[in-house]
Amino acid sequence: MNPNVIEDLVGLLGRSNVLVEREDLIPYSFDATAALRRVPEVVVFPRTTAEVASVLKLSQKHKFPVVARGSGSGLSGGSVPTEGSVVVCLVKLDRILEVDARNFTLRAEAGVLTQAVYDAADNAGLFYPPDPGSMKISTIGGNVAENSGGLRGLKYGVTRDYVMGLEVVLADGEVCRLGSKCVKDVAGYSLKDLFVGSEGTLGIVTEVLLKLVPRPTARQTLLATYARMDAAAATVSAIIAAKIVPCTLEFLDSKTLRCVEDYAHVGLPVDAEALLLIEVDGHPAAVADDAAEASRLATARRSAFSALARMRPTTILEDATVPRSELSNMIRFIQETGERHRLEIATFGHFGDGNLHPTFLTDERDADEMRRVEAAMREIFAHALSLGGTITGEHGVGLAKKAFLRGQMGDGSYALLRQVKRSLDPLGLLNPGKVFDP
Numbered sequence: 513m514n515p516n517v518i519e520d521l522v523g524l525l526g527r528s529n530v531l532v533e534r535e536d537l538i539p540y541s542f543d544a545t546a547a548l549r550r551v552p553e554v555v556v557f558p559r560t561t562a563e564v565a566s567v568l569k570l571s572q573k574h575k576f577p578v579v580a581r582g583s584g585s586g587l588s589g590g591s592v593p594t595e596g597s598v599v600v601c602l603v604k605l606d607r608i609l610e611v612d613a614r615n616f617t618l619r620a621e622a623g624v625l626t627q628a629v630y631d632a633a634d635n636a637g638l639f640y641p642p643d644p645g646s647m648k649i650s651t652i653g654g655n656v657a658e659n660s661g662g663l664r665g666l667k668y669g670v671t672r673d674y675v676m677g678l679e680v681v682l683a684d685g686e687v688c689r690l691g692s693k694c695v696k697d698v699a700g701y702s703l704k705d706l707f708v709g710s711e712g713t714l715g716i717v718t719e720v721l722l723k724l725v726p727r728p729t730a731r732q733t734l735l736a737t738y739a740r741m742d743a744a745a746a747t748v749s750a751i752i753a754a755k756i757v758p759c760t761l762e763f764l765d766s767k768t769l770r771c772v773e774d775y776a777h778v779g780l781p782v783d784a785e786a787l788l789l790i791e792v793d794g795h796p797a798a799v800a801d802d803a804a805e806a807s808r809l810a811t812a813r814r815s816a817f818s819a820l821a822r823m824r825p826t827t828i829l830e831d832a833t834v835p836r837s838e839l840s841n842m843i844r845f846i847q848e849t850g851e852r853h854r855l856e857i858a859t860f861g862h863f864g865d866g867n868l869h870p871t872f873l874t875d876e877r878d879a880d881e882m883r884r885v886e887a888a889m890r891e892i893f894a895h896a897l898s899l900g901g902t903i904t905g906e907h908g909v910g911l912a913k914k915a916f917l918r919g920q921m922g923d924g925s926y927a928l929l930r931q932v933k934r935s936l937d938p939l940g941l942l943n944p945g946k947v948f949d950p
């Protein structure tokens with residue numbers, strides 16, 4: 513990196529907000545995706561939108577790539593630095609700016625943790641539903657950039673459904689405010705939606721305006737275990753057919769539930785082949801309540817990734833997603849694929865959304881095993897697509913899945929995607945090499 517650029521960055525942000533020493537940079541060389549890493553040239557911590565804009569203006573001037581980063585909990589390599597890049601880490605934009613209880617909105621800077629958004633809404637008697645398993649560590653800006661889902665997606669939807677407005681800094685440093693507090697607002701293209709799920713490739717989100725909803729007054733959690741996985745899938749179909757929409761309908765296969773029990777000790781039945789965690793919420797007349805037990809079970813489910821990560825040196829968590837009607841077909845295929853390639857794959861996920869997390873328990877140092885992992889992954893994605901599914905339900909494309917994107921989208925839509933990127937980032941400096949090759 514040109515030393516003048518570093519001095520300019522120090523001039524803009526102050527020395528304590530610019531990291532350049534290798535040992536300081538290493539923690540920013542990876543996210544939560546296995547086997548992807550690159551040490552950045554510089555990491556900067558802007559504290560205001562104006563500082564973000566000044567960094568992007570400098571990037572245009574000196575043509576260095578910029579990688580936005582929240583907490584680095586991403587599971588597709590989105591915030592892994594690209595060659596010669598400056599990482600713009602947004603964790604110091606960490607203020608909740610407003611909870612508007614009259615309009616049911618919350619305005620926050622991009623680096624606020626998802627849990628803090630939830631808590632601020634809760635303190636006002638309101639509810640912010642999207643709850644990625646990582647909500648205690650992920651930033652709201654990262655959630656917007658990935659359009660993250662969560663355990664309550666079935667009833668409440670995903671992050672996009674709660675984004676009413678955004679403040680975004682464009683590649684050239686221009687600051688745009690998109691959307692408004694109006695429940696209905698159809699003035700112009702819905703540009704905010706372009707930035708939701710754009711994985712840091714179109715602009716840097718500095719502020720979010722979120723929709724809140726009334727807090728449900730009661731919740732009940734039910735744990736159902738099955739000797740056969742097909743029976744769990746049939747239960748899900750029956751629940752939906754009965755027009756009951758639980759807020760959570762989570763699935764754990766036998767391997768995952770044994771690992772979770774070993775890790776969290778909540779008394780899960782380890783001899784079951786499948787487990788469903790079902791949560792309904794609403795009016796107390798419709799829902800009985802045992803908050804402590806419910807929270808214990810939800811915490812156990814949220815620990816699935818950590819529990820599995822203890823089993824082997826490398827944990828690769830995927831999120832192939834299919835229409836709900838194809839769930840048992842897909843799970844069976846994942847199991848057979850694991851056996852065929854002599855791999856350990858545990859599967860859990862958001863069953864109600866058809867969103868599965870086949871998780872490879874592997875070792876990145878074993879080249880032969882990694883080749884088998886890649887082959888199995890390709891087959892799993894191809895099968896998901898053949899069932900009308902998608903290569904990613906919530907983790908994004910990033911680096912990890914870009915090789916599969918064109919296959920899913922087809923040439924026309926893929927070309928359109930690149931055209932949008934070129935018009936917003938003509939020099940290709942925002943998170944280059946993510947989602948697709950430059």
Ligand SMILES: Cc1cc2nc3c(=O)[nH]c(=O)nc-3n(C[C@H](O)[C@H](O)[C@H](O)COP(=O)(O)OP(=O)(O)OC[C@H]3O[C@@H](n4cnc5c(N)ncnc54)[C@H](O)[C@@H]3O)c2cc1C
Nearest residue numbers: 582583584585586590645646651653654657660661712717
């Ligand atoms: C244990 C665990 C459980 C998880 N559970 C879920 C889950 O249930 N559902 C789910 O959807 N995901 C889940 N994830 C994945 C991850 O937490 C989410 O993708 C999350 O939204 C990432 O937020 P982050 O702040 O860590 O972003 P990062 O990982 O730092 O960045 C993610 C992407 O967003 C971009 N980005 C970050 N901030 C901004 C910004 N302000 N402006 C523009 N671009 C930005 C980055 O460039 C990158 O492309 C889980 C991860 C872990 C480790």
